[in-house]
Amino acid sequence: MAISYEEFRSAIHDGARRRSLLFRDGQPFFVLLSQQFSRAELEALCDTATAIRRLDRHRDGREFLLAILRGHRVMNLFAQPSTRTAQSFIAGADKLGATSTLVSDIQTSSFAKGESIADSVRTLSSFFDAIVVRHPDDEFATQAAWALHNSNRPVPVISAGSGKSQHVTQALLDFYTLRYSFYERGGVDGKRLVIVGDIARNRAARSLALVLTKFRPASIHFISPVDFAPDDELTGYLRRHEIEVELSDNLEAWLRERGREADAIYMTRLQREWDSGGAAGQPNHRATKSELGADDAYVLRPDYRLLVREDCVIMHPLPRINELPSEWEDHPGFVVWRQVRNGMWIRAALFATINGAAGEIRARAQRLQLL
Amino acid sequence: MAISYEEFRSAIHDGARRRSLLFRDGQPFFVLLSQQFSRAELEALCDTATAIRRLDRHRDGREFLLAILRGHRVMNLFAQPSTRTAQSFIAGADKLGATSTLVSDIQTSSFAKGESIADSVRTLSSFFDAIVVRHPDDEFATQAAWALHNSNRPVPVISAGSGKSQHVTQALLDFYTLRYSFYERGGVDGKRLVIVGDIARNRAARSLALVLTKFRPASIHFISPVDFAPDDELTGYLRRHEIEVELSDNLEAWLRERGREADAIYMTRLQREWDSGGAAGQPNHRATKSELGADDAYVLRPDYRLLVREDCVIMHPLPRINELPSEWEDHPGFVVWRQVRNGMWIRAALFATINGAAGEIRARAQRLQLL
Amino acid sequence: MAISYEEFRSAIHDGARRRSLLFRDGQPFFVLLSQQFSRAELEALCDTATAIRRLDRHRDGREFLLAILRGHRVMNLFAQPSTRTAQSFIAGADKLGATSTLVSDIQTSSFAKGESIADSVRTLSSFFDAIVVRHPDDEFATQAAWALHNSNRPVPVISAGSGKSQHVTQALLDFYTLRYSFYERGGVDGKRLVIVGDIARNRAARSLALVLTKFRPASIHFISPVDFAPDDELTGYLRRHEIEVELSDNLEAWLRERGREADAIYMTRLQREWDSGGAAGQPNHRATKSELGADDAYVLRPDYRLLVREDCVIMHPLPRINELPSEWEDHPGFVVWRQVRNGMWIRAALFATINGAAGEIRARAQRLQLL
Incomplete structure (x- = not known):
């Protein structure tokens, strides 16, 4: 044993x-691993999260949940x-x-x-x-x-x-938010996703990409400084799972040319506090604390709103510095605060699933026509 | 919006x-502010606190509260x-x-x-x-x-x-304690209150004074080192609310002359650890750590018991150093430990009020003849 | 008062x-004190712990406990x-x-x-x-x-x-574990217990010995470096309570000669991080951090298994360094992990007892034939 x-x-x-x-x-x-769940398990987990979220809105549902x-x-x-x-x-x-x-x-x-x-x-x-x-x-x-x-x-x-x-549970909450946002548009299958920022060192972006291999997004486009691009291990893994992978390092140029293709843009922080050298186009540059978040090239500027569709989903794992300005908060696809709440619901769903209570929760929600 | x-x-x-x-x-x-509540709201809050305190004594009442x-x-x-x-x-x-x-x-x-x-x-x-x-x-x-x-x-x-x-909730608990102590003597209206110590920098004393403007105490007498007296903003505010304000810097002299006038004495700590100069009568004196709490001039000495009435309420927000010696603990008006417990009850009442449950709690207490 | x-x-x-x-x-x-409980109180406390442990296994029992x-x-x-x-x-x-x-x-x-x-x-x-x-x-x-x-x-x-x-509650959990282990062999009365390691500075070993005076173990044999032997106060106390006390400083020799006498061996850590001089046989030796747990003389080596009975109880208060190697984990008398869980049960029993609820818990367990 x-x-x-x-x-x-x-x-x-x-x-x-x-x-x-x-x-x-x-x-x-x-x-332990973002890739440990099957497609069916991920879908069930999301349904459980939705069931919990909706049951929690009413006193009876809340009491039911508190007993689980x-x-x-x-x-x-x-x-x-x-x-x-x-x-x-x-x-x-x-x-x-x-x-x-x-x-x-x-x-x-x-x-x-x-x-x-x-x-x-x-x-x-x-x-x-x-x-x-x-x-x-x-x-x-x-x-x-x-x-x-x-x-x-x-x-x-x-x-x-x-x-x-x-960062498994971050990947799960991000996936849940995407799936929910695309619910009436056929889920994440066939969607074009853009991930912007420091991919190389960002657990959230990498972990989400691993979860997405269980589905059929049309493409994932990584836009990052050259030095912080995804490594070959990640891009190879995605391609083996038949996801089209594109890389570029110019956010503005890409948005001007193809911004309206994007179904979702996932922004991340350039984690400059860790830098020990190397920013886009400036090899061997040694970033200092004062430059934290200063690189405008990977900021989703408010004027870019004209370049993306109104139904484009805008996400960020938080904390953010300046890369996703508050002017985006009233964009119809801005779901950053929903992501935060979804973290709580998906973790509740995970606890329920581990303890074999997810089926009971979904059944209750279905009976009450909440699911 | x-x-x-x-x-x-x-x-x-x-x-x-x-x-x-x-x-x-x-x-x-x-x-956020001690002065944000009306007189009626403060009274309802105190009644809610009393209802919670009394319901909590019995198993049924406790169960009722735990469900709120x-x-x-x-x-x-x-x-x-x-x-x-x-x-x-x-x-x-x-x-x-x-x-x-x-x-x-x-x-x-x-x-x-x-x-x-x-x-x-x-x-x-x-x-x-x-x-x-x-x-x-x-x-x-x-x-x-x-x-x-x-x-x-x-x-x-x-x-x-x-x-x-x-320090809003400290003010509320102090007010609650005063109101409760004066319950059979017509509440705080018409009472003569004495606040002793470092008024200038003590949030508790200042906040309590702001709450008292919603009532009609006859007077507030501040006894403090000259440098730690209340500022003009506070005294002006109290006077505009028709509360008589007096200031002095000699506790012993005041008690010998007028101690029996006091309906309540609120002691505070001389926060000497912050001092950077100036104690009563010794301008430009720079206090050291070793002098912490050492100034006998603002200590309520045990022998002063003869100078105040037996029904005078004795309060302190704690922590205390030496300004309220333990000999006072068996004075009939010593309510310092009740203040501590009241902090818990008034905060519970505040949570209940914010969530719209205060009326239900008071009604239950009334039905059980606890209020 | x-x-x-x-x-x-x-x-x-x-x-x-x-x-x-x-x-x-x-x-x-x-x-406050390991010796404050009578024999009957210690037995009732252990029975309460067992009742709680068994009630907690089933949903009904758990609900009953959660209301206590x-x-x-x-x-x-x-x-x-x-x-x-x-x-x-x-x-x-x-x-x-x-x-x-x-x-x-x-x-x-x-x-x-x-x-x-x-x-x-x-x-x-x-x-x-x-x-x-x-x-x-x-x-x-x-x-x-x-x-x-x-x-x-x-x-x-x-x-x-x-x-x-x-360390009263450590002593209670250790006693509970011993009593439980000897349950079908007449309890701790008449048993021969061996305590190994740093007795002088180990609260757990000393506290357990104090509890055992309320029973009639045949003997307690302390095996420790000379400098960390129990003091005269402890050995005198045990002898006044008619417990035979033996001291030695050679674990291997004792096990080879008399190891099969032992009903229980209680290992403890040589707390070398505190040392300021003096290890067995090496007076005035000043131990360094690097020697932490290094003294093989007080390690229960895996090959000693042949020297003790299969029903000998093997205990340790944890944390351990190297003195109780993992090879012992499948020895039938190894109860170290049970000790950890018993700490939770005995503390629950203590809370129940203090609040006068122990009798009700034991009665419920008896009615359900769990005790």
């Missing part, structure tokens, strides 16, 4: 073997502070009546006394029914899942952003 | 225009640590069945990445039904309210102490 | 006078960070429907403004129905209890580890 970490890690990164470790009884148990995970305890183990992500998980669990705890001091606790990660995770997990994990180390969530896989009291693990590579 | 911050700010500081922004459907929505805000989520956004104020709000919300979260790391979160206050408040508020705000900046609570006023999902904002100017 | 701290402190350390201060209405009110302390509020005042102990208390309270708050910033709060411990504890306790206290100072929990004893709104105080001397 006990397997080594290396075996566990290599198995979950292998599409064929992944499922036996990450799912139990047909439900996700460890949520009553007595259930969730630990949010955040080694890296992320107030909004943590609060979104806590709110999602709360909607279903679960109790959440935020533990953010693991750095200073028993690790310092020489305890192993496995012991520490297993000890803390003893008091909970599920754990949500955020850590600067890409491997931490996987190590936590491995430690629990090998224990005699495993509990589900959900990654809330692991290192620089994955 | 969207108004500029300058407009918003100037409107709420204008008695005539304030109400349209701070109240919705006749209920307070943004609680069930499923309701409150964020306590404390940029400035204040354990007791935060815990008082959390306890108050808890009494009505609401869930609270304390967020205290906003300094280190997305603000540092260049996000605006408006975006940050609006993002976090997405997961909540009300927010309580404490911040060292006088303007922060107002900015938060403005950001939410302009959003399409506004939630109530309650200031929990904003900069050096206002 | 008000007594001085010195009186209070000396009374609770006097076996004859202790009870009148620490118990109210026959229930523990202040839980509904509306009850617990403050966890942790001046010293201890994530796992705090989470164990919070989980235990949660199982009974109580609400918990973790307050860990008391160092930076009003204490810094010159407030007394008594004022601070009393103010914070105003919002709660019970407080759990952890502090590096041996006296803090006792001071908190004294402050509340003298107030007109006393609430129960539970020590969660006070200084270097006591």
